[in-house]
Amino acid sequence: MSDLVSMTLAEARDAVRAKKISSRELTGAFVAAIEQARPLNAYITETADRALAMADAADKRIAAGTPGALEGLPLAIKDLFCTKGVRTTAASRILGDFVPPYESTVTQNLWDAGAVMLGKTNLDEFAMGSSNETSAFGPVLNPWRAQDSNQNLVPGGSSGGSSAAVAADLCLAATGTDTGGSIRQPAAVTGRVGLKPTYGRCSRFGIVAFASSLDQAGPMTKTVRDAAILLTSMASVDPKDSTSVDLAVPDYEKLLDGGIKGLRVGIPKEYRVEGAAAETDALWSKGADWLKAQGAEIVEVSLPHTKYALPTYYIVAPAEASSNLARYDGVRFGHRAKDVRDIIDLYEKSRGEGFGAEVQRRILIGTYVLSAGYYDAYYARAQKLRTLIKRDFDQAYEKCDVLLTPATPSPAFAVGAKTTDPLEMYLQDVFTVTVNLAGLPGITVPAGLTANGLPLGLQLIGKAFDEGVLLRAALALETAADFKHSPAKWWTA
Amino acid sequence: MTSPAKIKTIKGETGDWEIVIGMEVHAQVTSNAKLFSGASTEFGAEPNSQVSFIDAGFPGMLPVINEKCVEQAVRTGLGLKARINLRSIFDRKNYFFPDLPQGYQISQYKDPIVGEGEVTIDLKDGESIKVGIERLHLEQDAGKSLHDQSPDSSFVDLNRSGVALMEIVSKPHMRTSEEAAAFLKKLRAIVRYLGTCDGNMDEGSMRADVNVSVCRVGGYEEFRRTGSFKTLGTRCEIKNVNSMRFVQMAIEHEARRQIEVIEGGGAIVQETRRYDSKANETRSMRAKEDAHDYRYFPDPDLLPLELEQAWVDAIAATLPELPDEKKARFMAQGLSAYDASVLVAERELADFYEDLARGVDAKAAANWLNNEILGRLNRDGLSITQVPVNAAANNAIIQMVSDKTISGKIAKDLLDIVWTEGGDPRQVVEARGLRQVTDTGAIDAAIEAVIAANPDKVEEVKAKPKLAAWFVGQVMKQTGGKANPAAVNAALKTRLNLPDEG
Amino acid sequence: MSVDKDTVRRIARLARLSVPESRLEPMAGELNGIFQWVEMLGEVNVEGVPAMTSVVAQKLKWRADIVTDGGQADALLANAPEGADHFFVVPKVVE
Numbered sequence A: 001m002s003d004l005v006s007m008t009l010a011e012a013r014d015a016v017r018a019k020k021i022s023s024r025e026l027t028g029a030f031v032a033a034i035e036q037a038r039p040l041n042a043y044i045t046e047t048a049d050r051a052l053a054m055a056d057a058a059d060k061r062i063a064a065g066t067p068g069a070l071e072g073l074p075l076a077i078k079d080l081f082c083t084k085g086v087r088t089t090a091a092s093r094i095l096g097d098f099v100p101p102y103e104s105t106v107t108q109n110l111w112d113a114g115a116v117m118l119g120k121t122n123l124d125e126f127a128m129g130s131s132n133e134t135s136a137f138g139p140v141l142n143p144w145r146a147q148d149s150n151q152n153l154v155p156g157g158s159s160g161g162s163s164a165a166v167a168a169d170l171c172l173a174a175t176g177t178d179t180g181g182s183i184r185q186p187a188a189v190t191g192r193v194g195l196k197p198t199y200g201r202c203s204r205f206g207i208v209a210f211a212s213s214l215d216q217a218g219p220m221t222k223t224v225r226d227a228a229i230l231l232t233s234m235a236s237v238d239p240k241d242s243t244s245v246d247l248a249v250p251d252y253e254k255l256l257d258g259g260i261k262g263l264r265v266g267i268p269k270e271y272r273v274e275g276a277a278a279e280t281d282a283l284w285s286k287g288a289d290w291l292k293a294q295g296a297e298i299v300e301v302s303l304p305h306t307k308y309a310l311p312t313y314y315i316v317a318p319a320e321a322s323s324n325l326a327r328y329d330g331v332r333f334g335h336r337a338k339d340v341r342d343i344i345d346l347y348e349k350s351r352g353e354g355f356g357a358e359v360q361r362r363i364l365i366g367t368y369v370l371s372a373g374y375y376d377a378y379y380a381r382a383q384k385l386r387t388l389i390k391r392d393f394d395q396a397y398e399k400c401d402v403l404l405t406p407a408t409p410s411p412a413f414a415v416g417a418k419t420t421d422p423l424e425m426y427l428q429d430v431f432t433v434t435v436n437l438a439g440l441p442g443i444t445v446p447a448g449l450t451a452n453g454l455p456l457g458l459q460l461i462g463k464a465f466d467e468g469v470l471l472r473a474a475l476a477l478e479t480a481a482d483f484k485h486s487p488a489k490w491w492t493a
Numbered sequence B: 001m002t003s004p005a006k007i008k009t010i011k012g013e014t015g016d017w018e019i020v021i022g023m024e025v026h027a028q029v030t031s032n033a034k035l036f037s038g039a040s041t042e043f044g045a046e047p048n049s050q051v052s053f054i055d056a057g058f059p060g061m062l063p064v065i066n067e068k069c070v071e072q073a074v075r076t077g078l079g080l081k082a083r084i085n086l087r088s089i090f091d092r093k094n095y096f097f098p099d100l101p102q103g104y105q106i107s108q109y110k111d112p113i114v115g116e117g118e119v120t121i122d123l124k125d126g127e128s129i130k131v132g133i134e135r136l137h138l139e140q141d142a143g144k145s146l147h148d149q150s151p152d153s154s155f156v157d158l159n160r161s162g163v164a165l166m167e168i169v170s171k172p173h174m175r176t177s178e179e180a181a182a183f184l185k186k187l188r189a190i191v192r193y194l195g196t197c198d199g200n201m202d203e204g205s206m207r208a209d210v211n212v213s214v215c216r217v218g219g220y221e222e223f224r225r226t227g228s229f230k231t232l233g234t235r236c237e238i239k240n241v242n243s244m245r246f247v248q249m250a251i252e253h254e255a256r257r258q259i260e261v262i263e264g265g266g267a268i269v270q271e272t273r274r275y276d277s278k279a280n281e282t283r284s285m286r287a288k289e290d291a292h293d294y295r296y297f298p299d300p301d302l303l304p305l306e307l308e309q310a311w312v313d314a315i316a317a318t319l320p321e322l323p324d325e326k327k328a329r330f331m332a333q334g335l336s337a338y339d340a341s342v343l344v345a346e347r348e349l350a351d352f353y354e355d356l357a358r359g360v361d362a363k364a365a366a367n368w369l370n371n372e373i374l375g376r377l378n379r380d381g382l383s384i385t386q387v388p389v390n391a392a393a394n395n396a397i398i399q400m401v402s403d404k405t406i407s408g409k410i411a412k413d414l415l416d417i418v419w420t421e422g423g424d425p426r427q428v429v430e431a432r433g434l435r436q437v438t439d440t441g442a443i444d445a446a447i448e449a450v451i452a453a454n455p456d457k458v459e460e461v462k463a464k465p466k467l468a469a470w471f472v473g474q475v476m477k478q479t480g481g482k483a484n485p486a487a488v489n490a491a492l493k494t495r496l497n498l499p500d501e502g
Numbered sequence C: 001m002s003v004d005k006d007t008v009r010r011i012a013r014l015a016r017l018s019v020p021e022s023r024l025e026p027m028a029g030e031l032n033g034i035f036q037w038v039e040m041l042g043e044v045n046v047e048g049v050p051a052m053t054s055v056v057a058q059k060l061k062w063r064a065d066i067v068t069d070g071g072q073a074d075a076l077l078a079n080a081p082e083g084a085d086h087f088f089v090v091p092k093v094v095e
C-alpha cells in the first residue's frame, strides 16, 4: 500500500493507464492513508465517498479506452477553491457551512481531465499566513521533524495542508494558491516542488479571492515532471476571468526535454540577505554550480528594488483583501451573528466573530491605506514601487533567462515560534513575494537537507509565460540535487 | 445663445440671490445582460430570479464586462458631443449596504470612459442655452431593499444588482429649476434617440441627483469667467429625484431653505438630502458619524478598458440624427423654434411628424399635429405610438385641405370619424359627400336662404359689420360645413354690401 | 503617521469590524510596527513612475450581450442565514 501512495503523479498515471492498478485501488490507498494521518490536520474536509465514486467512473473511462490526462489520479484541493456541492471554508469561520453552487475553473479543468478529489486541504485563513497557523481549523503539522526531535514544525503557508499532504503521501499532488509565496514556501519547507505560474495562466474564477492582482493557482507536487503534468491540466484560457490570458496552454511535460545547455542563469545579488541561515546561502551557491555543470551560464544580475518588495506587498495585498473580504457580511452566506441591534451591528459582529486575528489585522491595514488622506502615501506609492520592481526584472532578463534564488530564509520552524510578532512571520516571504508583485512564474525545488535533517529548497524565477524554460531549469536542478528524502511516518505510529 | 441679463433671482431678507444647479443623472443602459454578468436586465421579474452569483458577490466570482454596455456608453458620449477616453479604469467604491452584495460598487472614478461634452437645452420661449457635461462613466446599479414586508426586517432583491448605469454629470451650468427640468428632458431625449437608455423614469431607468447652491447675484458670472468655485455657495446634493416635476419642486424648496439658513446667520454644510414629494421638502439623509470614505481604488479584477479609435469611429458613423440637428432641419423647413423643439422632444413624435409633413406645408403639418392629433391623444390618454390614425392618413387629410377638397372644419370632423371608426380618409370623404362646396351657385342659394330666414339680422349687420361672422356660421351650417369659408366670406360681403375690413 | 486607538476605532468602523475596546490599544501598536517598517518606501523616488494597473500584457476581455445566467433563486438563497420568499432578509434598514 505504501508503494501506491509514494508513487509520483507520472508513475501513477502510467500505471493506471496501463491498467497495472485501478484508480479505485489507488484512491482506496490514499483514503486509508488520510485516515491514519489525521494528527497532521492536513485536510479540513475529506471526501472519501466522492473520491471512490470518481475513481470508479475513471476506471470505466479507462476500460472504455477514453482516459483523460489525469484519469483516475487522486488529488488534494486547497480549501480555497470552490467545489460544487462540497463545503468550502477558506479556513475561516466566516464562511460557516458555505457549500458553493459552482465549481472553480481550475478544479473543473482537473475533473474534466479525469482527476479524483480526495478532499479539501487546510490553509491559513483566507490564505493569509506563512505557517498555516491562522486556520480556524487549527494548525497543520509538518510531516518532517528535525533529527532526534519530537517538536512539531509548521508546514509553511498558506498552502500548508496541501504541502503536508504531498509530503506525507496523502495525495499524488495538490493544488495551491500563491499570493506572496503560498505555494513555493510551504513546498520548500516540506521538501517538495511548488510552482506559481505566471499571473493570468490559471483562472482565478471560483477561487476565494485574497489579493486579486497577486493570487495565482498552481501545482504542488513531488517532482518537477509532476508539476508540468498538473499545470498542463490546471491552466486554461478562461472567458470568466478578465485577467486570464489568451494564450494557448502547451503540454508542459513535453517542454521538459532538451537540457539547459547555454541557458543564462541570473544570480540576483540583492537576495543575499542578512538573517538568512548560512546553510541557505551555501545551498544557493551549490545550486548555481549544479546548473553550471549542466552547461548553463551563470551571470550576476541586480534587482535593486528587492528590499522594498515585502513592504510594498503588505500595502497592496491587505488593500485588495480589505475590499475582497467585504462580501463576507452575514447576509447571503456564511456566518451571521445572533442578537444584533441593527444592520451595522450585524455586519460588525458577524465579521468580528467570523474573521480571525490575522485576517482582521490585514483588513484594518488595507482599510487604512486606502482611506482618505492616506491613499497616495501608501497605495498609490506601492503600485508605483511595483512598476519599479517589475522593471528590475525586465532589465535583469536582458542578461539572463531564469533567476536562481533561495526559496526561504530558513527551514521549517516550530509551531508557535513566530506567532507573536507579525513582522517576523511576514519575513518568511522575503524571497518569494517579488515574483507575485511582478506577475512572474516561480518554482521551488527541494535541494538539500539542513544539518539536522530538514529540507531546504531553491527557487527559480522565469520570464512571463515562459514556464517551459522554467520547468526545464527546475528539472536540471532536481536531477543534480537528487533529493530522495521523505519524512518518517511518525503519525501512523 | 446665453443671455445673462434674464437671470431669475430670488429675493431674500438681505438682498437678491441666484441659484446654481448641477446634475448627476443615472441612466440605465439599454442592454440584454448586466454590466459584468450574463443575468437579464428585464424589469419587474420575480425576486432574485435575474441574479448571477457574480451579481450576488459570491466567493470567487469575477466580473467580465459586457461589450454592449461599453458601446452604449461610447454612443451616448458621442451624442453628448463629448470626448471619448480611449483608456478608462474601473474602480471599486467601497461601502457596506445590504443591497450592495460585493461590499463595493464597480464604478469609474478618476478615469471615466467619457470626458467633457455639451448639451443644448431648449427653454419655453424658444431660446436655447448650453450646459456643459463634466463626464459620463459606467457603473453597477445596486439591488433593492423592501421595507414594508415585515415590521422588523428588510427584504433584499438583487435583480437590479449589477445592471449597467451611465452616470452623466453636468457642470453647474443651470440657474433655474426650469432649466434643470429642461436639461433632464433633453438628456432623456438624446439617450432615447440614441437607443442607449429607455428613459423610463417610473421604472427608475433614469434618476437625477441634483446639486443646488445659492450665491449672491454676480457670483455665477464670476465662476463662469474664472472657473473658480469660490464665488459659488456650498452645494447640497438631493438624491434620486425621479420626475421632472419633482426636480423643479425640490430645487425651489432647497434654494429657499439655503437662503433662509444663510440669512439666519447659519452656514450650509455640504451634505446629501432627500426630497419628500408629499411634504415638498428636502431632508438630510446621512448621520454625521457615517461620513463616507469610499476608499476608491482600481478594481484588480479588471484590466484598464482600452478602446480603438476605429471602433469609436464606427459607432459614430451609425449615430442617428439627434434632436438638435433635427430641430435645425425643421426650422429650415419653416417651423418656429418653439414648434420645432416640441416636435423633436420625442423621437417617435418627430418621426410621426416627418411622415405627416411629407409633401405638405410644414407649418400646416405642425399645426395639425399640435392642435388636432396631440389634443385628441391627450384627451384619450394615449401616446404618439398608440395613435389610432396613422401619419399617412393624417397626411391625406392635410392634402385634402390644401387642395381645397375639404374645408378645415370638415377636416376636423373627418379626423374624428376615422379616429373612432377607422377607414381611409379619402374614401370617407367620397362616401359621405364631404367634398367642399366651391360652387358659387350653391353658396348663393344658402346665403339667400339664411337672409330670408333672418331679415332682422340683415338690418343689424349694416350697423355692426362684426355680425358678418354670424352669417358665415349660418351659411356653413346650411351647407353642412362643406362650403369653402373664403368663398362664403366673399359672397356674403358682396351680397350684404359690407365694407372690406369686415 | 502614527496610528492611535481612535484611528483603529475609526478604521474598524469603516471596515465594519467589531474590535473589542481592549484590543484597540494593542492593535494600534501592531499596526504602528508594520507602518514604521513600511515607511522605508518613502526613500524611493517614484516621481514620474506610473502606478501598476496590470502585470500582464492582456486586453480586457469582453462578453457578448447575451443572457446566459439567472433563474436560480433557490440556489442563490440556499446558503443564506435568513431568507423568505426568495428574498434575503436583514434587520430593518432605516435609510
Ligand SMILES: [Mg+2]
Pocket (backbone or CB within 6 Å): B024, B167, B209
Ligand atoms: Mg454620484
Ligand SMILES: [Zn+2]
Pocket (backbone or CB within 6 Å): B026, B139, B167
Ligand atoms: Zn453613481
